Amino acid sequence: MPHIRIVDYVANQGGGLRFVVELVGKLLKIPGHSFDLVSGGQALERYIEVFNEKKISIQIFKDEIAPTKAANGSPFLVPDVVGADADLIWLPWAHRHLISELLAKKTVATIHDVILLRHQNKIMPLLDEFTRKIVARIIDGETAVLSQLLNWRVPIALSSHSTQTDLLTLFGQAGQSNLVPLAGDHKALETDSVVSLVGLPDRYIICPATVFPHKNHIALITALGRCSKRLPLMLTGPGTSELPKSTSGYGGHINSAVANAGLVWAEDVWGLGMLPDPIYGAVLRRAELLVMPTLGEGGGQFPRIGGANDRSSCCLFRHPRYA
Structure with a gap:
């Protein structure tokens, strides 16, 4: 039975976390495959909370070393040991995850955007000094990560033509990337019929x-x-x-x-x-x-x-x- 290991130390609140959680919920229903997750820090806390809310059962391995070392904005150093007993490694939010060339041979990555790299001249002036230093390290890290993924021909799933164009503009290549559009029968957000919105305007x-x-x-x-x-x-x-x-x-x-x-x-x-x-x-x-x-x-x-x-x-x- 093929075993796929998901590695993510980011789990951005909002769209990023929702993307992984909803997709994992569907992947777990595929017969003949097994999955687990490696995460740590606040990302792990968010995963556990949402998986429990969605009643998604998946084995989770805790790694606090990578997120601790990346607290200053540096990339998450994915240890080679995560490749043990796994047929495939999936990086659902690959941007800041730095892997070795050995691990790259069994890795697939998902990239949704290169916003920081493309718009840094507009973003950086609006940040405070402390945040600006962290974001500068994140930009350096994303640049290193993407360069490696492209040069090592790691299979990359992109969610838009725009991101593929950005890779060509910024790196002169799009590597082994393919467009995987987000079209399909997307689940509508749950709405609690008893939710009261007292205090909000009627129209907005x-x-x-x-x-x-x-x-x-x-x-x-x-x-x-x-x-x-x-x-x-x-x-x-x-x-x-x-x-x-x-x-x-x-x-x-x-x-x-x-x-x-x-x-x-x-x-x-x-x-x-x-x-x-x-x-x-x-x-x-x-x-x-x-x-x-x-x-x-x-x-x-x-x-x-x-x-x-x-x-x-x-x-x-x-x-x-x-x-």
């Missing part, structure tokens, strides 16, 4: 995005301020509930954009934070419009799919990939 716009410059919140907020007739804007995702009090970094820039646009928190703009799926589903369903003015997306493609599946919502995208 929703922007599901983590607090990071490539999400382009400032452009959206600036545009909203220029509208003579506008709906309130609901910001959801990690870090959005802290935005009204943010004074530095990208959060501080967003806060300044709200003030400069003449908008008021909890009236014109709301920061709802990272919502559980049933609550997020209810908030999405009531929304008049889902807006993502992003510079580029990886796991952020999944809120788009969720919005498209919800007949009551409409999706808008600035990025040409979604035009």
